[in-house]
Amino acid sequence: MSSVSWFAQALAPWYAANRRSLPWRSTRDPYLIWLSEVILQQTRVDQGLAYYNRFALKYPTVHHLAAATEDEVLKDWQGLGYYSRARNMRATAQRIVSEYRGVFPEDHNGLRHLKGIGPYTAAAIASIAFNEPVAVVDGNVFRVLARCFGIREPIDRPAGKRLVADLASRLLDRKHPGEHNQAVMELGALVCTPKRPQCNACPVRSRCLAYEEGVVEQLPLKVGRTKVRERHFNYLLPHGVSALWLVKRAAGDIWQGLYTPPMVESDVRWGARRMQAALQQELGRSWHLVGSFTEERHVLSHQVIHARFWWVSKARTARLPADWLACGLKDAHRYPVPRLVERVLGEVLNS
DNA sequence: AAAACGTGGTG
DNA sequence: TCACCAAGTTT
Numbered sequence: 010m011s012s013v014s015w016f017a018q019a020l021a022p023w024y025a026a027n028r029r030s031l032p033w034r035s036t037r038d039p040y041l042i043w044l045s046e047v048i049l050q051q052t053r054v055d056q057g058l059a060y061y062n063r064f065a066l067k068y069p070t071v072h073h074l075a076a077a078t079e080d081e082v083l084k085d086w087q088g089l090g091y092y093s094r095a096r097n098m099r100a101t102a103q104r105i106v107s108e109y110r111g112v113f114p115e116d117h118n119g120l121r122h123l124k125g126i127g128p129y130t131a132a133a134i135a136s137i138a139f140n141e142p143v144a145v146v147d148g149n150v151f152r153v154l155a156r157c158f159g160i161r162e163p164i165d166r167p168a169g170k171r172l173v174a175d176l177a178s179r180l181l182d183r184k185h186p187g188e189h190n191q192a193v194m195e196l197g198a199l200v201c202t203p204k205r206p207q208c209n210a211c212p213v214r215s216r217c218l219a220y221e222e223g224v225v226e227q228l229p230l231k232v233g234r235t236k237v238r239e240r241h242f243n244y245l246l247p248h249g250v251s252a253l254w255l256v257k258r259a260a261g262d263i264w265q266g267l268y269t270p271p272m273v274e275s276d277v278r279w280g281a282r283r284m285q286a287a288l289q290q291e292l293g294r295s296w297h298l299v300g301s302f303t304e305e306r307h308v309l310s311h312q313v314i315h316a317r318f319w320w321v322s323k324a325r326t327a328r329l330p331a332d333w334l335a336c337g338l339k340d341a342h343r344y345p346v347p348r349l350v351e352r353v354l355g356e357v358l359n360s
Numbered sequence: 361a362a363a364a365c366g367t368g369g370t371g
Numbered sequence: 372t373c374a375c376c377a378a379g380t381t382t
Contacts (some may be wrong), residue, residue: 049378052375056368056377090366093381127380147378169361203376204371231375233361263365309366310376348367364382369373 016157016213017182017189023212024192027199029054032061034191039113039138040071046133047094049124054198062087072110074102081265083345092345096266097125117143137187144177145190146170149197154180155229156169156201157347159218164229235307241278241315243287244270244350248320253354254329263309268344269331270318284319293323300359303356307349318353 011256028034033045033053044064048057063085068074074082086095101123105111114120117135121128128146135141144150151164154173162169182189200207206225208214219225247254253294273287285298299320307314329335336344341354 046378051365051377052367053369090368090377091379093365094379096364097380118376129379148376149378168382171372191378198378265365307366309364311364311366340372362382365380367377369377371373 013182013184014180015216016180019216020189021182021185021194024188024195028191029199030197032065037138039115039134041065042134042138043113043126043130044068044098046130048089048096050094050130051091051263057089057332060086066099071102071105071113074099075106078264081343084343087267087345088348088351092264092266094125096169099247100124101126113138113141117141133190136190140187142181142183142186144181145188145194146174146177147194149194149201150177152203152229153193153197153201154220156206156225157217159222159224159229160228163232165231169230189344192224235311237310238312239315240312241275241317243273243275243279243284243317244316244353245272245288245321246302247269248319248322253336253338253341254333255336255341255344259272263312264347266345267348269350271330278315279317284317288321292323292330293327295327302310303353305349307347314349316349316353321360 028293031045033041043158045057046063047230048064067085068077073129075314082095082099086092086360089095106111106121108227113134114123115135117131120126120131120134126134132143132145132271135143136145151170151173154160154176155164155169158176160169160172160176162172163171164173164239177193196211196213200211204226208217208220208225211217211220214220217225219228241350254271255272258264258267258269273291275283279287281298281301283339288296290299299322302318302320304318305316307316338354338358346354
């Protein structure tokens with residue numbers, strides 16, 4: 010009897026013929042697999058590829074990454090989003106060096122306990138680097154299996170997640186777990202896409218329940234997302250000098266560990282009058298509002314930031330708050346900043 | 361268990 | 372413009 014599922018059998022030749030050649034597919038080094046998997050969390054290959062290449066070059070081993078400062082790693086991560094990934098990677102690299110002598114845990118379970126490595130990433134590293142027979146379950150797997158097996162359970166709820174995870178585990182080619190896992194994900198990325206799937210090119214179309222029933226684009230089912238919060242950030246730029254103030258963002262909010270100009274948050278959009286009052290209340294009478302520089306709308310996954318940038322001046326004698334750091338406008342590029350700030354600083358330099 | 365965490369691409 | 376969502380993890 011064949012121990013390999015029909016699904017795996019149909020998938021393997023398709024993958025052999027259609028797999029993209031990507032840098033992390035030509036290594037078994039668990040460190041590089043790890044790096045690629047973290048970069049690709051909630052991130053498209055197109056967006057992450059350049060970051061992977063830069064990181065692999067600058068930090069070729071876990072020791073290199075462990076030796077870097079957090080600011081430096083965040084700077085190299087700048088623009089990729091979900092910055093906790095970078096902070097967790099560095100922390101985990103340090104732990105692997107100090108506690109494991111630089112050697113990765115070689116099984117799914119050991120990997121799972123490291124910061125930033127959840128069920129998906131642990132399974133990916135274990136199957137690809139160590140040939141352990143564990144199935145990965147990511148967004149592609151949810152979509153491919155929900156369609157192929159006609160799963161109507163919402164896949165963003167525990168019951169639906171369990172259903173797909175069990176199914177993925179039964180379908181796994183246990184002789185070639187790494188190849189099989191990547192094949193399912195590649196099918197989801199290239200053929201079984203969220204919109205306009207290419208069913209004509211699909212190796213499992215003849216046994217796809219969603220195709221048979223004409224509901225491919227209706228699956229997978231999801232209950233929906235939570236609504237986004239609107240916030241107003243008023244940023245302070247020093248007027249008339251080629252300098253800049255920066256503050257490191259604290260824990261418990263967006264952009265933790267990144268730098269932005271000092272900022273006052275308001276519940277509604279503030280005009281100049283209200284802003285001037287807030288400025289003097291926060292910092293004292295020797296501070297003055299000069300005017301508004303620009304307004305930006307920045308959309309995040311759960312928030313919309315209405316950012317207003319103000320020119321501000323202060324009396325020569327007035328001190329800066331302790332957590333502000335002053336830097337030349339041209340030195341700002343050394344600090345990791347959110348995209349929003351990067352864009353606006355670009356405008357300042359050009360103005 | 362639901363919500364938070366970034367950014368950019370797509371239809 | 373807007374909704375969706377991409378090789379998820381943490382709290």
